[in-house]
Amino acid sequence: MKAITYQSLGEIALSELDNPEPAQHEVVVKVHASGICHTDIDILYGRYGSSKFPIVPGHEYAGEIVSVGKGVTNLSEGQRVVVDPNFHCGDCRSCKKGLTNLCDKLGAYGVTQHGGFAEFSAVHQDNIFPISDMPYGIAALAEPVGCVLNGLDAIDTDACENAMIFGAGPIGMLMALSLRTKGVNDITMVDLNDSRLELAESFGLKAIAAASDDLTSTEKSVDLVADATGVPQVAEKLINYAANGGNVLFFGVCPPGETIAVSPHDVFRRQIRLAGTHSLNHNIPEAINAIEAIGPEIERLVSHRVELNEIKAFLEKSNQSNSLKVHAVTT
Ligand SMILES: [Zn+2]
Ligand SMILES: [Zn+2]
Numbered sequence: 001m002k003a004i005t006y007q008s009l010g011e012i013a014l015s016e017l018d019n020p021e022p023a024q025h026e027v028v029v030k031v032h033a034s035g036i037c038h039t040d041i042d043i044l045y046g047r048y049g050s051s052k053f054p055i056v057p058g059h060e061y062a063g064e065i066v067s068v069g070k071g072v073t074n075l076s077e078g079q080r081v082v083v084d085p086n087f088h089c090g091d092c093r094s095c096k097k098g099l100t101n102l103c104d105k106l107g108a109y110g111v112t113q114h115g116g117f118a119e120f121s122a123v124h125q126d127n128i129f130p131i132s133d134m135p136y137g138i139a140a141l142a143e144p145v146g147c148v149l150n151g152l153d154a155i156d157t158d159a160c161e162n163a164m165i166f167g168a169g170p171i172g173m174l175m176a177l178s179l180r181t182k183g184v185n186d187i188t189m190v191d192l193n194d195s196r197l198e199l200a201e202s203f204g205l206k207a208i209a210a211a212s213d214d215l216t217s218t219e220k221s222v223d224l225v226a227d228a229t230g231v232p233q234v235a236e237k238l239i240n241y242a243a244n245g246g247n248v249l250f251f252g253v254c255p256p257g258e259t260i261a262v263s264p265h266d267v268f269r270r271q272i273r274l275a276g277t278h279s280l281n282h283n284i285p286e287a288i289n290a291i292e293a294i295g296p297e298i299e300r301l302v303s304h305r306v307e308l309n310e311i312k313a314f315l316e317k318s319n320q321s322n323s324l325k326v327h328a329v330t331t
Contacts, residue, residue, distance in 0.1 A: 003118030004311055004328075005054045009046050012312050017056075020114070020122035022069030029081060029123055032136035034116035035060035035302075036314055036326045037144065038171075038230065039253060044315060047255060049111040057315070058328075059085035059108055061116030062131060062139035072125045082139040083116065084127045084146070084284045085109040101150065101281040108279075117311055117328055129284045137327055138291060138299050141174065144325075145290055146283035148175045151226070151251045152182065153283075154275040160223035162186035164241055167252060168196040168207070170301045170325040172228030175251065176205050181293040184224070190215060195322070203297065210234075220244065220270075227252045236260035242272050250276040305329045 005015040022028045040057045042048035062082040065075060075081075088095050088103035095103050109115040109123060131139040148171065163184050165172045168191040176187045189200035190208050197207035208214045223246045225238045230252030238248045239262060267274065280287075291298055303324035304314070311328045 001119035002308055003056045003114070004058070004308060004315070005056055006044050008053050009051065010044060012044065012315055014309050014312055015054075017118065020120055022067050022072070022122055024069055025071045025125050026069040026122045027065045027072055027075055027125060027128060028067045029061075029063040029083065029121050029128075030066045030330075031058075031061050031063040031116050031118060031121055031328075032330055033062050033140040033305075034058045034328045035140045035144070036311065040110070040315060042253065043111060048253065049108075052112060055111070056114035056116075056118045056121075057110050058116030058118070059083075059110035060140050060143040061121065062136045062142070063121070065128070066120070075125055075128055075130075080131050080133070080136070080139075081128045082131050082142045082284065082288070083109060083121070083123050084129060084280070084282070085111070085115065085143060086279060087124065087127065099281065101277075101279045106279075117308060119308070119330065129288065131288065134288070134291070135299070137302055137305065137329065138296070139288075140327060141291060141298060141301070141325070142284050142287040143280065144171060145174055145178060145287035146280035147171075147277075148178045148251075149283045149286050149290060150280045151175065151249055151277040152178060154277050155224055155247045155249060155273075157182045157184055157224070160184050160247070162188070162222055163224040163226065164188045164190060164218065164222045165226045165228055166190045166210070166234050166238070167228035167230075168193070168200045169228065171252070172226075173200065173203065173301055173324075174298075175226060175228055176200070177203065177294045177298060178290050179224075181290050188218070188222075199300075199324075202300075222246060224249065230254050232258040232260050236262075239263070239266060239272055239274075242270070244270045245272075246270075247273045247275060250274070301325050302327050
């Protein structure tokens with residue numbers, strides 16, 4: 001089969017690999033849609049994951065079961081499914097507290113085992129979720145939506161009248177649309193890029209240009225301020241916009257080792273809650289429901305549908321401000 005492989009740090013290839021066979025409790029999925037996530041680029045350059053190369057990247061994918069291994073129950077050939085990429089040990093302190101996404105031995109398809117940028121992928125049955133007739137291109141958004149929902153689980157969204165999200169890229173937009181399904185309707189997106197601000201408005205969200213006077217006027221007025229840029233300089237300013245008793249969510253992946261300055265007095269005096277979340281923690285079923293609640297317009301966040309051999313170019317150029325979600329698709 002054809003697959004994208006990370007051969008070593010910074011080196012990508014389009015490779016010919018043996019078709020996977022399902023081991024016990026595994027199924028093989030023919031991948032129909034597989035999305036690029038910013039962490040895929042971090043993995044390539046050693047900023048995220050275990051850097052065990054060679055590896056087939058891709059952890060946001062959906063497809064059809066084409067073979068079923070021994071011991072698999074409740075799944076069958078021909079079923080349309082989406083993959084939860086994460087697996088955990090079940091024994092460490094985090095796992096025992098239910099924080100499986102923080103497992104000491106956390107692994108994931110596309111990070112520590114071959115993932116979705118391939119024609120086929122062998123996946124454990126516990127990581128497979130049926131999607132009935134949801135289009136593959138929409139179902140492949142379940143993993144990033146799951147991450148967003150795990151992030152929002154850290155916040156008492158019922159107590160939030162408004163929210164502001166820095167970064168109107170695909171993840172920021174998925175966070176806004178997911179927040180709306182939780183009843184938060186006053187949502188402002190902040191971005192440098194005009195076309196992304198227009199995109200936000202086209203979804204009925206408010207949009208404010210970064211570094212504008214309009215942004216300054218929102219200081220200390222927002223119940224939930226979230227970063228979806230992963231830029232430390234942006235993350236540093238979030239507290240300024242939080243209302244008294246408000247929440248700050250560090251969601252974007254800032255580079256490891258970077259630091260920001262925070263006034264502990266401000267956090268104390270204005271009773272600000274600072275939260276961070278990593279990846280997803282069994283949120284796929286909830287994500288499928290959220291995607292259905294958002295409706296088909298969610299697919300507008302997929303800007304490119306390309307063949308597997310074209311994905312390499314997108315993984316090599318990390319910051320394409322004119323692209324949103326990029327999917328490899330096969331029919
Ligand atoms: Zn991701
Ligand atoms: Zn564990």
